[in-house]
Amino acid sequence: MKRAPGIERLMVTGSALTVALLPHVGHLPLWISTAFAGALGWRLLAEQRGWALPPRGVRAAAALAATLAVLAGYRTLNGLDAGSALLSVMASLKVLETRAPRDHAVLVFVGYLLCLSTLLYEQSLARLGYVLVAAWLLTAALARVHRPVEANSEVRPFRVAARMLALGLPLAAVLFLFVPRIEGRFWALPSATPRHTTGIDEEMSPGDVAQLGLSDEPAFRAWFDGAPPPPEERYWRVLVLEDFDGRKWRRATSGADFASPEVVAGGPSYRYRVVLEPTQREWLAGLDTVTEWPAAIARRSRATTLTHVEPRLGERLPVTSTLEYALRSSTMARVMPGSLPADLARRDARLPEGRSPRTRALASELRAASHDPREFIERVLERFRREPFEYTLEPPPLGAEPVDEFLFGTRQGFCEHYASAFAVLMRAAGIPTRVVTGYQGGELNAYGGYLLVRQSSAHAWDEVWLAGSGWVRVDPTAAVAPERIRRGSAASALGDSATRALFTDYPWLARAREVWDAAHTRAYDALVHFDPVRQQRLLDLLGLGERSWQGLAIALTVGFALAALALAAWLAWELRPRRRDALAAAWDAACARLGALGLPRAPAEGPLDYTRRVAAARPALAPAVTALGEAYVAARYWPGATPADAARFQALARALRARLRAARP
Amino acid sequence: MGAARRAIAERLRDLRRAAAERVIAWSKSRHGPDVGVVTVSRRRVYILPTRLGLAYAAMLFAMLLAGLNYANNLALALTFLLAAGGWVAMHQCHHNLVGLKVGPAGTRAPFAGDDAEFAFTLSAPSPRADLVLKAGARAAHAVSLDAGQTASAAVVVPTTRRGRVRLARLRIESTFPLGLFTAWTWIHGELECLVYPRPAPRGREGPPPDAEPGAAHDGRAVGEEDFAGLRNFRSGDPPRRIAWKAWARGGELVVKEYVGAARAPIVLDLAAAGGRDLEARLALLARWIVDAEERGDRYGLRLPDGELPPGTGLPHRNRCLARLATFALPANDP
16 A cells, blocks of 8 residues: 555655754753654654644744743753754744645755754764765655655655765865855854863872773874874873862962973974864863964963963863864973972972871881982882882772872772872972873874874873972883883773774774774864865965965856866766667668668658568569568567567668678679 | 735736746747747756745855854855755756657547646656646646656646637746756647537437437337447447457457448437527537437537538547537637
């Protein structure tokens, strides 16, 4: 039995719209998603059972109520969150009254806009792929609805839509490359509320973390001009933690402003470009001592503190989409080697009163046995090495005095435990010390030529201030688990989980992952990071770089014209007259040959009439021509004709051709 | 107030109609009157965005602004892809009509008050989708074609009285594939279709005349004829003469022939039909013709301006009705 066209249309449009709406379910209030599902279900049932649709007054009231509900929920109708909520509500209401093609078209348009807002929420290739599928389904729904109801041909809207979008690709590419981008926004809208944050936390409290979650998600990628630093130098700073309350390390809230630090560059200098994955936080990552920041970021950050307090984008400007920036760093620079301002020295050597008594005692004991701070540091690290400290990602939780309990009790922990304990020991001995969190490591992707740093490379270490050297990096974890530093990942230092074992056991799998990441990164870079600067670079390449606006206009016009011409040519070729069947072609050829004898076939003359006439005019040809006409009629019109009849006709036609050719003088 | 608005609306409608007439006249002057099979050339296909197409453009513009505002390249990519899809749709819509071959395929004359049907054959060298034939505001079913296939479609024109009805032009349009554009072409055919007078209601007027007194025309008369043999079926043969049993045995459609149809033919005479006026009398005559044909009688027609010799069969019936349709029509009547 054939389904009614109404329900089939509703199902096509409804499922396309559902696909478009699905990515929003995560951030939409539950009642909106439920309302949509309910409305669609009810509408399908109503179509099947022939129920009446809600009257106009009810619909208007529902629309008003829903709009007010969205307004109450978001306190605005402006911006991405409220906008997508409103679109989803409108979709639900429209579904209720969908009947005419026009209603379907409105639903499809709402679906397109939902696709757009999916991408506005997050730019990722996976999302783009998903949205393209949704756009294809929506276009198919539009194609399905806009066929005349009684169309007598097979309905293939999905094919039609796929072909249309595929043929549009070159045109879309030209538009993408040459439609001018603008800097900044011309209409400020509230940005989406950040969802889950990733990356480095703003606080560190080793005793409270029972298990460190390690994700293989990329944190950022870095492209180096020239060789990247060796693995043991790959310390990426993100945050500096200076306030300690006996349990928790926090960013400094006091005495943060000081004069531009003195930096004495030394060692190799690296120029590189970082593409940071979105974290929903303000912090950026940079290799060790950053000596040059891009002006745009420096302006927004606390300019004086750039090189060695954490760089950041600025308050209320979290990294919501991938961020690209170029830096210059030095791995052996000396920061503030001359002197440390007294207030800073005081702050960075402060410990909460009365906390961690055993650790303090140990510090004074070791300090008394040492001649200078360097020897003291060496003794502390020696202790970590000698005593049975264990590096683990699942340490036992710690009680009221986490540092004492760790140093003298459990002796199990990961980088945060060691960095924290080390800093407390240093401060107890009066040495200014701070905890730095960030990433240590990075895999070189040979195919993409970049360093990929994953979240699993998150790390914490210390910096101590020594007169003459300035801030010096000390990584106590290296003393306990040198493997962690060499491999650049907390996870791989500790035996392998099932998935990681897969990559270790099958190197080709790891290589495949590397190739995929390189390809993805490249595509992502080309698509998402195509900004005015790159557009200008492209124009320069085309020799249109001088006058950028005119250049763009020329490139856009010419490019679009060329793409449109190519499209028109392709369509014309596709719609070219198709070849007639071989039988008709052979008959036409035979007629043309006989016609050349001075006996052209009249337009309305049937095969038998014609061959009879030719036979009468040319008795010599009579048997051949008569047989030819009869064979043609048999092959073409006889109800039981088989391919053998066609073959017989073809043979006769060939024989006639040979004969005519031989007869020619 | 209401009257004023109505007047404005009317004026607007007049203006629109006048504009449409001008466009059509201009198009006709470009292509001339069309005779026989017409191949739709590129220059006689017109295309405009539909309302939906304009809405689509507005939506794309909004999407473009959003993409630029958020400097979101993927959103822009989606917008451009949809825009390019719309452009492709425009080409496909236009191509759907170019190269189409349209030829008149006869008309089917209705009784006055029914719809006159103008048939056309459509063929194209490549596949076509969803072509809608229109006469005035009335659309026929959509037609799709495979490459090289010939299909026929008919448009209908309403009629009110007997005579002739004219189809000044045929409009073939298509909104394939998305309904964003509508492409159309006009075939300026000047086709005519006869309109038969509507037969008078059965039994209201006098009985059918017995042209020849004494000649029976009851059912028995047929039975008295002598069976003479079978011949092949020709269109127009009365169904009751078909040898259904022979056909059911798997044979061809053949018709039984009789000789010595002894019954004398009847002659239906306008003069014998009584009525208020000429139209009523013609209606009665039409009723007689239809009834006589249904009974399988042999019948002739006698009008003041001429006579049709007795005959039978659908073609004969239609010839008779056609004479009634055109009888005493004013010269300038269409």
